[in-house]
Amino acid sequence: MLYYTLNRLALALVIVSVVMLLLFSMIYLIPGxxxxxxxxxxxxxxxxxxxxxxxxxxxxxxxxxxxFFTSAWTGDLGREVLxxxxxxxxxxxxxxxxxxxxxxxxxxxVALGIPLGCWAAVKRNSLADHIVGVISVAVIAVPSFVxxxxxxxxxxxxxxxxxxIGAGESGNFFDQLVHLILPSLAVGIGWVGYIARMVRASxxxxxxAQHVRTARAFGLPESRIVYQYALKIAILPTIxxxxxxxxxxxxxxxxxxIVFARPGVGKxxxxxxxxxxxxxxxxxxxxxxxLFVLINLLADLIVGMLDPRVRSGL
Amino acid sequence: xxxxxxxxxxxxxxxxxxxxxxxxNVTLDVPRERIVGLVGESGCGKSTLINAILGLLAANGxxxxxxxxxxxxxxxxxxxxxxxxxxxxxxxxxxxxxxxALNPVFRIGRQMINIQYRSKLSRAEKANRAAETxxxxxxxxxxxxxxxxxxxxxxxxxxxxxxxxxxxxxxxILIADEPTTALDATLEVATIELLQELQRDIGCSMLFISHHxxxxxxxxxxxxxxxxxxVVESGTTRQVFLQPRHPYTRNLIRxxxxxxxxxxxxxxxxxxxxxxxxxxxxxxxxxxRCEMRKEICEEPPPQDVSNGHMARCHLAVEH
Numbered sequence: 360m361l362y363y364t365l366n367r368l369a370l371a372l373v374i375v376s377v378v379m380l381l382l383f384s385m386i387y388l389i390p391g392x393x394x395x396x397x398x399x400x401x402x403x404x405x406x407x408x409x410x411x412x413x414x415x416x417x418x419x420x421x422x423x424x425x426x427f428f429t430s431a432w433t434g435d436l437g438r439e440v441l442x443x444x445x446x447x448x449x450x451x452x453x454x455x456x457x458x459x460x461x462x463x464x465x466x467x468x469v470a471l472g473i474p475l476g477c478w479a480a481v482k483r484n485s486l487a488d489h490i491v492g493v494i495s496v497a498v499i500a501v502p503s504f505v506x507x508x509x510x511x512x513x514x515x516x517x518x519x520x521x522x523x524i525g526a527g528e529s530g531n532f533f534d535q536l537v538h539l540i541l542p543s544l545a546v547g548i549g550w551v552g553y554i555a556r557m558v559r560a561s562x563x564x565x566x567x568a569q570h571v572r573t574a575r576a577f578g579l580p581e582s583r584i585v586y587q588y589a590l591k592i593a594i595l596p597t598i599x600x601x602x603x604x605x606x607x608x609x610x611x612x613x614x615x616x617i618v619f620a621r622p623g624v625g626k627x628x629x630x631x632x633x634x635x636x637x638x639x640x641x642x643x644x645x646x647x648x649x650l651f652v653l654i655n656l657l658a659d660l661i662v663g664m665l666d667p668r669v670r671s672g673l
Numbered sequence: 674x675x676x677x678x679x680x681x682x683x684x685x686x687x688x689x690x691x692x693x694x695x696x697x698n699v700t701l702d703v704p705r706e707r708i709v710g711l712v713g714e715s716g717c718g719k720s721t722l723i724n725a726i727l728g729l730l731a732a733n734g735x736x737x738x739x740x741x742x743x744x745x746x747x748x749x750x751x752x753x754x755x756x757x758x759x760x761x762x763x764x765x766x767x768x769x770x771x772x773x774a775l776n777p778v779f780r781i782g783r784q785m786i787n788i789q790y791r792s793k794l795s796r797a798e799k800a801n802r803a804a805e806t807x808x809x810x811x812x813x814x815x816x817x818x819x820x821x822x823x824x825x826x827x828x829x830x831x832x833x834x835x836x837x838x839x840x841x842x843x844x845x846i847l848i849a850d851e852p853t854t855a856l857d858a859t860l861e862v863a864t865i866e867l868l869q870e871l872q873r874d875i876g877c878s879m880l881f882i883s884h885h886x887x888x889x890x891x892x893x894x895x896x897x898x899x900x901x902x903x904v905v906e907s908g909t910t911r912q913v914f915l916q917p918r919h920p921y922t923r924n925l926i927r928x929x930x931x932x933x934x935x936x937x938x939x940x941x942x943x944x945x946x947x948x949x950x951x952x953x954x955x956x957x958x959x960x961x962r963c964e965m966r967k968e969i970c971e972e973p974p975p976q977d978v979s980n981g982h983m984a985r986c987h988l989a990v991e992h
Contacts, residue, residue, distance in 0.1 A: 569773030573835070576727055576768070577788040577842070578760035591778050666778055667822040 363663050363670050371656045376428075378648045382641055383427050387420065389637075396635055397440050436642035441634065446642030449627070454646065456526055456623040457612055463539050464547030464608050465601065471551045473597070476558025480566065480593075481585060491559075495552035504614035507545035511618060514541060524620040542615040546608050550601075557600050561593035568592075595662050595669075602658030606651045674745060676846045676878045677703040677726070677764075682739035684718075684725050684902075693950050695721040696902045697958075698739070702895075703846060708872060708879040710893030710910070712886065712925065716947050718902040719882050723850055727764060728756040744845065761788065765844035769851040771832035775823040781807075782819030785838055802841065809874075810837040810867060829860040833867065840871050846878040853888065861885075865892055886929040890914050898922050901948050901958045908982035918977075918984035921959045957986065 394410040395402070411417050414437075415426055430436075436446035479491040498506075515523035527535035565571065566589050574584045613625030620626075624643055631639035663670050684696040696718045703709045713719055724730045726741055728748055741748045743763060748756065760766075768774045776784055785803035786796060794802070800819060807815035810833040823831060832852060839847055849868060853861040865888055872879050883889055889896055889910070896913040898906040898921065906919040917923045924943045926932070933940065945962035954960065960970040969987045977989040984990075 569768060569770055570776040572729070573766075573768060573774045574776070574788075575729055576760055576766040577838070578757040578762075579787065579790065580757070583787070583790075588776050588779070592776075668777055668824050671824070 360663060360670050363672070364660060367656055367659045367663075371652050374652050375649055378652075379428055379431055379645065380424070382645060382648075383424050386637065386641055387423075396637065431645060436645065437638040439631075439639040439642075440636045446638050447646075449639065450624065450643050450646045453622055453624050453627045454650075456621060457609070457616070457625060458650075459535075459539060460542055460546060460612050460615060460621070460623060461605060461608050463543030464550065464611075465605065467544060467547035468550030468554050468604070469601070472554025473558050473594070475551070475555040476597075477562055477585065477590065479555065479559040480562035483563065488559075491555060495555045497552070498548050499552035499556075501549070503545050503549055503611035504618060506548055507542070507615050507618040510541050510545055526621045526623075538619075538621070542619045542621055545615045545618070546611045549611075550604050550608065553600065553604065554597055557597050558593060561596050562589060565589040565592040591665060595666055598658050598662050598665075602655040605654045609647055609651065675702045675704050675742075676744060677880065678742045679722075679726070680740045680742065682722075682725065682741060683737050684721055684730065684734055685737050686721075686731070686734045688733065691951050694902065694953060695734070695950060696725070697953070699899070699902070699904050700739075701897045701904060701907060703878045703880050704895075705878055706876055707894040708869075708881055708892055709895045709897060710889035711880060711882045711897045711899060712884060712889055713899035714884055714947070716901075717899045719850070719899065721902075722899075723766065723848055723882070726848065727760055727766065758791075761842045762791070762844060764846050764848060765839035765842040766848045766850065767832075767835050767839050767852045769854055771828050771835055771855055774835050775831060777823055780820055780822055781826075781834060785819065785841065788838060789841070803837075806837040806841045807834065809840070809871070810834070812837070829856055829864070832856060832860075832864060836864070836867065836871070840875060843875055844877055846880065847872065848880045848882070850882045851884070852881075853883070853885070861888070868892070886914075886926060887931045898925065901953075902950060903958050903985065904983075905959060905986070906982075906984045908980075912980070912982040916982075916990075918982060918989045919959075919986050920963050920965050920988070922984075959986075 392407070394407045394414070394416060398406055398410060415423055418426070434447050436450070438444065439446050439449055442449075475491050475495070479488040482488050511523055514521045521541050522538050523541075525538060527538035529535075562585075566585070568589075571584060571589055574588050575581075579588075609625075612623060613629055615621070616623040616625040617629055624647060628640060628643040630636075631643065679699055679701050682696055682699040683694065686693040686695055699718070699722065701709065701711070711719060711722070721730070721734070724734070725736060726743075726748070728751070730736070736749055743759060748759070751759065775781070779787075782800055782803060785806075786799045789799045789802065792799065804815040804819055807818055812818050812830060812833060818826075818834075823834075826834065832855070836852070847868075852868070853864050856864060868879070868881075869892060881889070881893055893910050896906075896908065896910050897904055898913065898919065900921050906913060906917065906922045913922060914926065917926060921943075928941045928943060930940055943962055948954065948958060948961060954971075955973060956971040957963070957974045960966050963970065965988055967988065972987070974985050974987050976983055976985050
């Protein structure tokens with residue numbers, strides 16, 4: 360397990376480094392002069408030159424990259440243009456809102472998707488299976504911003520059951536939870552479908568395996584066979600899928616945060632793009648990338664914990 | 674009384690291309706403390722028979738005639754719970770493929786403790802019993818083995834673990850479904866000897882399924898020969914091997930590679946293929962491949978019995 364963990368960790372570091380390189384190239388390749396953009400049209404050439412020197416744009420490209428690389432690893436993502444605050448601080452301030460949103464989205468998809476998938480697999484080819492199948496495909500097909508808008512209209516505007524906008528009163532946990540329901544549903548509902556489909560398929564596969572026949576031949580109770588013997592194997596690809604899914608939920612979070620006017624990283628990057636606040640854009644992208652890589656690392660480690668064959672590299 | 678007796682069993686699978694009659698009028702008997710061998714080539718209905726005995730037929734399979742009696746009770750009349758109670762302590766099974774028979778994500782110990790769920794023993798006592806049984810099938814360092822996962826064992830070891838699991842149930846009958854097919858020749862002999870020894874120790878009956886004639890002759894008291902879902906010949910091992918009455922049995926024995934004493938370019942085979950089970954012939958099922966075929970073989974063959982030696986053939990050889 361130690362070897363496996365170190366291996367995954369090293370891979371994660373390499374991925375983050377490559378992302379940094381890509382990100383740096385992107386900034387470098389964006390047409391226009393960052394100093395001119397930052398200072399606006401009324402700045403003089405001398406002012407621009409001074410800023411270029413200040414943020415290191417006069418240095419050779421590899422020196423620039425090395426500076427970006429090393430300062431990013433030490434947590435220094437530069438300063439944002441509008442308020443001159445450190446980008447890292449701004450992003451970290453918004454991050455908890457997005458994390459809460461994403462993990463509630465994962466919560467929905469796991470809490471509904473796994474039982475629905477198991478149920479469909481156990482009741483294979485029954486009416487229940489077909490209904491779950493249709494619903495799954497339907498929620499996968501509908502984009503999350505559409506879900507967000509209609510959920511907002513129905514539950515917040517027409518029925519007035521749930522609050523429409525904001526993240527809730529700070530310090531009031533219950534209020535924040537209530538404000539989380541609709542946005543997280545919008546982010547997670549599609550993944551209920553993905554996970555139900557995935558769990559159904561892998562449950563059918565593991566239920567047909569030889570060892571399930573062995574377990575039945577020893578007269579083990581069917582519930583134990585399904586929810587212990589078969590599910591532990593069937594859940595493995597779902598965990599990997601969820602790791603990837605969280606990446607997609609990060610992008611749906613942008614829509615959800617805009618529609619529900621919630622604070623968060625998505626809203627932050629949206630505003631930053633509108634105001635051409637490039638350091639903030641790159642900083643936010645870098646932080647979410649690291650987050651995504653970390654979550655996938657976690658997913659790999661969980662799979663390794665559950666499956667001894669993966670640990671020993673089979 | 675027999676531990677297991679199957680009377681005139683017919684099993685049919687309904688498929689999208691019509692009914693597939695997998696077993697037809699199968700009759701066999703496993704008496705107390707005896708080992709009965711079941712021989713037949715792939716596709717002769719061995720697996721269907723096992724699943725029918727265990728009450729684990731696929732959803733599209735049904736018993737449409739005959740009975741399976743386990744200790745005198747018809748398993749078709751048992752409830753789901755009674756069937757589950759029978760599997761394990763009544764009928765334990767060792768399957769063909771040792772690689773897939775154990776769950777890959779649970780430790781051996783956990784799996785061996787789980788199957789003792791009916792017992793009132795404590796977890797530690799169950800673990801001890803598991804280790805003890807592993808020692809009896811000669812797994813070295815049994816306590817450590819309990820903490821390992823299936824993929825950490827070789828095929829032969831896994832098959833011995835599967836045998837240990839079956840024997841831990843102290844079953845009335847052990848069904849061994851080609852337990853040595855996936856093993857190499859050396860392990861095959863060792864596994865057979867182990868099964869024989871344990872069968873004697875526990876005093877259970879055994880239904881041993883194989884297509885390996887030599888192993889059957891070595892191990893079994895009685896032999897049942899199946900072809901395309903029918904029992905074509907049955908009797909004591911002596912009768913069937915020394916005085917085979919059915920042409921199919923004679924062909925099987927002739928084709929056993931172990932009987933070739935001289936170098937041959939091509940091993941002998943039985944010409945032809947298994948018949949299509951969706952449209953069985955009215956007459957003898959083996960007739961299309963039989964070298965002794967006569968006109969009368971178009972009629973359903975009688976079950977000719979002499980001295981408990983049955984052959985389903987118009988031309989059954991009298992001894």
